[in-house]
Amino acid sequence: xxxxxxxxxxxxxxxxxxxxxxxxxxxxxxxxxxxxxxxxxxxxxxxxxxxxxxxxxxxxxxxxxxxxxxxxxxxxxxxxxxxxxxxxxxxxxxxxxxxxxxxxxxxxxxxxxxxxxxxxxxxxxxxxxxxxxxxxxxxxxxxxxxxxxxxxxxxxxxxxxxxxxxxxxxxxxxxxxxxxxxxxxxxxxxxxxxxxxxxxxxxxxxxxxxxxxxxxxxxxxxxxxxxxxxxxxxxxxxxxxxxxxxxxxxxxxxxxxxxxxxxxxxxxxxxxxxxxxxxxxxxxxxxxxxxxxxxxxxxxxxxxxxxxxxxxxxxxxxxxxxxxxxxxxxxxxxxxxx
Amino acid sequence: xxxxxxxxxxxxxxxxxxxxxxxxxxxxxxxxxxxxxxxxxxxxxxxxxxxxxxxxxxxxxxxxxxxxxxxxxxxxxxxxxxxxxxxxxxxxxxxxxxxxxxxxxxxxxxxxxxxxxxxxxxxxxxxxxxxxxxxxxxxxxxxxxxxxxxxxxxxxxxxxxxxxxxxxxxxxxxxxxxxxxxxxxxxxxxxxxxxxxxxxxxxxxxxxxxxxxxxxxxxxxxxxxxxxxxxxxxxxxxxxxxxxxxxxxxxxxxxxxxxxxxxxxxxxxxxxxxxxxxxxxxxxxxxxxxxxxxxxxxxxxxxxxxxxxxxxxxxxxxxxxxxxxxxxxxxxxxxxxx
Numbered sequence: 001x002x003x004x005x006x007x008x009x010x011x012x013x014x015x016x017x018x019x020x021x022x023x024x025x026x027x028x029x030x031x032x033x034x035x036x037x038x039x040x041x042x043x044x045x046x047x048x049x050x051x052x053x054x055x056x057x058x059x060x061x062x063x064x065x066x067x068x069x070x071x072x073x074x075x076x077x078x079x080x081x082x083x084x085x086x087x088x089x090x091x092x093x094x095x096x097x098x099x100x101x102x103x104x105x106x107x108x109x110x111x112x113x114x115x116x117x118x119x120x121x122x123x124x125x126x127x128x129x130x131x132x133x134x135x136x137x138x139x140x141x142x143x144x145x146x147x148x149x150x151x152x153x154x155x156x157x158x159x160x161x162x163x164x165x166x167x168x169x170x171x172x173x174x175x176x177x178x179x180x181x182x183x184x185x186x187x188x189x190x191x192x193x194x195x196x197x198x199x200x201x202x203x204x205x206x207x208x209x210x211x212x213x214x215x216x217x218x219x220x221x222x223x224x225x226x227x228x229x230x231x232x233x234x235x236x237x238x239x240x241x242x243x244x245x246x247x248x249x250x251x252x253x254x255x256x257x258x259x260x261x262x263x264x265x266x267x268x269x270x271x272x273x274x275x276x277x278x279x280x281x282x283x284x285x286x287x288x289x290x291x292x293x294x295x296x297x298x299x300x301x302x303x304x305x306x307x308x309x310x311x312x313x314x315x316x317x318x319x320x321x322x323x324x325x326x327x328x329x330x331x332x333x334x335x336x337x338x
Numbered sequence: 339x340x341x342x343x344x345x346x347x348x349x350x351x352x353x354x355x356x357x358x359x360x361x362x363x364x365x366x367x368x369x370x371x372x373x374x375x376x377x378x379x380x381x382x383x384x385x386x387x388x389x390x391x392x393x394x395x396x397x398x399x400x401x402x403x404x405x406x407x408x409x410x411x412x413x414x415x416x417x418x419x420x421x422x423x424x425x426x427x428x429x430x431x432x433x434x435x436x437x438x439x440x441x442x443x444x445x446x447x448x449x450x451x452x453x454x455x456x457x458x459x460x461x462x463x464x465x466x467x468x469x470x471x472x473x474x475x476x477x478x479x480x481x482x483x484x485x486x487x488x489x490x491x492x493x494x495x496x497x498x499x500x501x502x503x504x505x506x507x508x509x510x511x512x513x514x515x516x517x518x519x520x521x522x523x524x525x526x527x528x529x530x531x532x533x534x535x536x537x538x539x540x541x542x543x544x545x546x547x548x549x550x551x552x553x554x555x556x557x558x559x560x561x562x563x564x565x566x567x568x569x570x571x572x573x574x575x576x577x578x579x580x581x582x583x584x585x586x587x588x589x590x591x592x593x594x595x596x597x598x599x600x601x602x603x604x605x606x607x608x609x610x611x612x613x614x615x616x617x618x619x620x621x622x623x624x625x626x627x628x629x630x631x632x633x634x635x636x637x638x639x640x641x642x643x644x645x646x647x648x649x650x651x652x653x654x655x656x657x658x659x660x661x662x663x664x665x666x667x668x669x670x671x672x673x674x675x676x
Binding site for chain 1: 339341342343344345346347348349350355358359362363366367368379381383386388390391392393394395396398427428430431432433434435436437438439440441442444445448449451452455462463464465466467468469470471473474475476479481483485487673674
């Protein structure tokens with residue numbers, strides 16, 4: 001890594017993030033996958049496979065259309081447990097609050113944490129609160145770690161992805177980034193764009209119970225669909241080919257993207273999953289997901305192909321019929337998105 | 339709570355912390371003990387009692403005599419699992435780093451994390467990294483959450499504390515606070531005071547295996563011995579009576595305390611435990627602990643008495659033979675101590 005100091009891009013979920021993790025963090029800790037591929041770890045304790053995950057939330061602004069940092073922190077950690085095929089059971093909650101932060105705002109956040117935890121049926125098991133002197137932090141940061149119990153028969157992991165598997169997204173892309181961008185920049189866009197921030201417990205636990213052959217699942221947060229597919233396919237003998245015409249994006253989100261020069265493929269989502277599943281079951285999975293409001297716009301957007309000249313790549317078939325390589329973004333379009 | 343905004347004292351481990359937790363956080367989350375009494379939660383998952391704990395570390399300075407934020411974060415979470423009678427198994431690691439932080443310093447911290455995790459025999463299972471724009475954070479904050487497996491026959495909890503039980507500390511008090519204070523303020527004190535920052539896995543797991551009747555255990559971090567004993571005894575029909583002559587404090591720490599007007603009873607420790615145990619076994623426990631370098635100065639410092647006029651109080655028998663009430667500090671002597 002050529003940088004001597006941390007730069008914003010190291011938090012992007014893009015190529016710089018990967019460099020920091022692969023070249024600095026992982027070598028020291030001796031655990032290559034630690035900060036990388038997996039949303040959560042699967043741990044075998046006595047007779048159980050437990051899922052364990054952690055995330056710190058530093059989003060700016062703390063309140064945004066469609067959610068707040070509290071909802072985001074609980075939903076994000078719950079979703080990370082779901083992504084490894086686990087029923088979310090317990091979460092921890094650790095606050096780092098800047099001196100001067102409004103107690104009324106803290107209470108709003110707490111209300112939202114409680115509501116989200118109840119909806120996801122997770123118990124807040126343990127907590128911590130630290131206070132920073134004014135100017136040494138920014139309002140409030142929240143860490144949520146989570147424990148779940150694996151319920152899928154097989155672990156959900158990129159190793160199980162094979163040629164012919166279909167790629168599904170559970171709904172429209174880019175809503176979260178667009179909503180946060182509008183709120184942060186105070187853009188006077190005439191839109192009703194809300195963040196998609198949501199916990200996906202109900203549809204995904206119900207989906208697991210159906211017993212479909214789901215290979216792998218990821219929530220496309222920082223770095224978006226592009227980062228998630230790159231992580232899954234990178235280093236394999238396959239390519240992930242997605243069809244731009246099938247990728248659901250709201251018209252108003254697309255309009256914001258055009259104004260701001262953003263690409264929905266790279267934009268963060270906070271209530272969506274990318275599912276890789278056996279081809280024969282992809283349509284059934286999509287139909288099943290459409291029964292739930294948070295995944296009503298689920299669709300099959302592509303498939304896993306055998307690589308030829310190129311391997312381990314994400315390829316986009318554009319609306320105009322061309323093909324282009326989707327590369328991991330070097331840095332983040334939008335810092336502090338989660 | 340009369341404050342409308344967060345103040346530094348809300349992070350002190352003292353009375354203001356308690357108010358924030360009891361009057362704001364707990365009522366919203368509907369879980370009174372969440373941020374309070376217990377270092378970790380005991381969770382029953384299938385056939386196992388799991389321990390789960392979380393802590394964010396915001397210490398300033400990041401490097402201090404005797405340790406750094408990495409060692410502190412791992413040791414602190416490992417110790418929290420031990421305090422509830424659990425073998426530490428897995429920890430998560432979440433970094434919030436300020437843009438501009440030195441990669442060399444990050445690597446020093448990673449080395450220290452690895453070393454401490456190995457010594458404590460915990461696996462780093464999952465991680466996360468977020469970057470803050472310059473000026474929106476302060477160098478580096480680390481959250482570590484931990485999972486352990488209970489090994490004590492009975493849970494370690496204040497409810498089991500009874501009249502006659504003895505109070506033990508595993509070593510000298512105040513070393514961490516004194517070392518951090520000297521480092522932070524650049525005091526030209528001619529001393530070799532090091533933070534006691536250490537994981538206690540070896541002595542405590544060995545102690546658990548002896549099968550002594552330990553009732554309750556706490557690590558006296560923020561708020562020190564005073565806060566820990568207050569939390570254990572508060573609301574019970576007992577008092578915790580401690581003898582100033584028996585409380586181990588290094589001479590040079592005492593000297594720093596006198597210069598700076600600090601009281602070792604309230605000072606944070608990062609490698610010590612307070613143990614409440616059945617009277618008949620207290621001396622055996624203390625002798626056992628003396629076999630280990632990190633607990634070589636373990637001693638019985640007091641006992642649990644039946645309350646009379648006063649109940650639920652911490653009482654100090656002073657060197658001069660008098661008695662004084664030890665009250666929970668209103669605020670912290672030293673912010674950002676952990």
